[in-house]
Amino acid sequence: MVIKIVCLRCRQKLTVPAYAEKITCGKCGEVNPIIKKPSPATSLEQGKISKPMEKLKKLLLGNTQRLSDSSGSSSSPPSKLCALDESGNQPPAKKRAVLCGVSYKKWKYKLKGTINDVMNMKTLLTQTYGFLERNILVLTALMTKKQYLIQPTEEESDTRLIPTKANIETCLKWLVNGCQKGDSLVFYYSGHGLRQPDFNQDERDGFDETICPVDFLREGMIVDNDIYATIVKPLSEGVTLHAIVDACHSGTILDLEHVYERDKRMWVDNSPPSGVRKKTSGGIAYSISACEDNQIAADTSALNSKTINGAMTYILIDVVRGNLNITYGDLLDQIETRIEDANQQGWFGGSRILSKLFGPNLTQKPLLSASEEFPVYERKFKL
Template sequence: MPPGPPPRPPQEAQHYGPVFQGEDDRRQQPYFQYSQCTGRKKALCIGINYIGQENELKGCINDAHNMRNFLVREYGYQYDDIVMLTDDQANPRSTPTRANLIDAVRWLVRDAQPNDSLFLHYSGHGGLTKDLDGDEESGYDEVIYPVDYQINGQIVDDELHNICVKPLPPGCRLTAVFDSCHSGSVLDLPYMYSHEGKIKEPNLAAEAAQGLLGAVSSYARGDLMGAFGSVSGLVREVAGFSNGARERKRQTKTSPADVICWGGCKDQQTSADTFEGGQAVGAMSYAFMHCLSTFGGVIFTDTGLIIAVGQNKQQSYQQLLVNVREVLYGKYSQKPQLSSSHPIDTNLLFIC
């Protein structure tokens, strides 16, 4: 890359892939549009410690508060435009039950417009469940666990995609950060990137033909479904085991909206609940904010301000992915993942 900060995303629509014949016999090509992030900013921060439950965590509520402060300080979000769901609140509407979580996500994406910037942060338990619609090569969907999952059930990645991604128009940004186990593809986005910024499994021809775009430690945030046993015994590495699943995801999950997901680990890995900067936190949440903080990465604690050495916001997607992984390297086995709803130029400046 040339010296200086990474370039901002272009404003015009981006066409990609082979040209195909549309229903009206006109030549068409898939497209998407980057968000300039100049419109309205809204955020949803979810932190679930599962207080009093057998699988209680320590750092998730801290993560949610830290992320809210980070978004206000570093990216110009307003407190009034950030909804918080944590399981230490007295207001029943603010607890992260399954119903409240789904309602809050729908609030986040409601009336979204091009160049809006939406932010979704989830810190809590994640897991796996049997894939029922054939779009997962491993045979398992990724899930998150609301605080009342034992009564009302988990939320599967297909449902998250349907309520988070599908309603968004071209040019609207949704940035999602999932600090949970098995979260690499938890939004079911079809493009995953290596540390070099390259798409791991591209197949633009298949998408164009369909005309898609018109339409673990003791503190690990682990899989709560004990019947699954060892994750390594369940999940197969992506190596072409199921062409049908791969094609189905590409045919149904590509979007012209500008959706980016930072997952805390690969789908077959766990994410750490740990202690950094003077408080209990999630490793992924800490690393993400640490890398993008411009004046020391201020972390708020009960005993005052803890100053952590931060980096800066002038990073490309590829640089940020490498830097987030570097923060965790050597201390945790998890490898954060970057995925998107369309092919992105990872040399562009990350904005939100």
């Protein structure tokens, strides 16, 4: 019996015996661990981690400083997944990205544009901003309804790169692990976003924002507090993080302390009412979200007759490609203006939550937040 995997580095398809625990890619030399698909009776139904998954975690997690999450628990950040050079040392990755897209196939609230969004964002990073493919982790998969199990599809056949809660958390730790002055990091997410009551007095509106991994019905959502603790708090001096999140209720998904109000042309305080400070460790974090915390985001074909895309993602990429010297303020203005124009013309017939729940006119205003205030019409947007 044999199994098929895809090389983590060069994406070459490999065939290996079922009993093997690792394989060296004949094309690029990458050593790939073999992760067997867990049986529903053990790993999924009982919530246990299979032995192959434990081996993968040991491979990815190094003896580096531990990161604390919002609840006070901790977990070790993974070592870089990029390839080793001939000397066995990990090459520096000045630019690194994690891109996630979830479609929720066969569900009532399925999304049709998320995979397109991820591929377009990857193209922007590699062709416009010089990111190397080996330093970009792409997590994409569809979700089937049957028993809430994860079924690899044509989008992703490697179980390590399916956007489960555990995989996303592991890759986010990889994103910031070992970051150094001058590094540029990007986290992109296209999928469902939800809200849940906040009981820690961290939120001014009383709700935590969340993203929904492919297995969120079984494993739960990823909360903004945990995203902050994983990829914002560890940012050291000279490191820049951009989060671009195309999801409903995604406005303050990074829990950054400063939110820019475009209508008032001013920054407003978003620090927790509890008094807890949510700062970086010296770096700077930016977040561009598809909508405000109480709004929904559109998935539409109106902006491109050939494909369905997230409205914010499609417009952001189109605007940036047309003006590489654009400022954050001008970028925000153009995204909102084009979304407003499309909305007034009735283009957003489909949405990420049924229109009947929220009304036919889908108000969607992109939101910019940051770990520090800055002149939005002077600073250029650059990944």
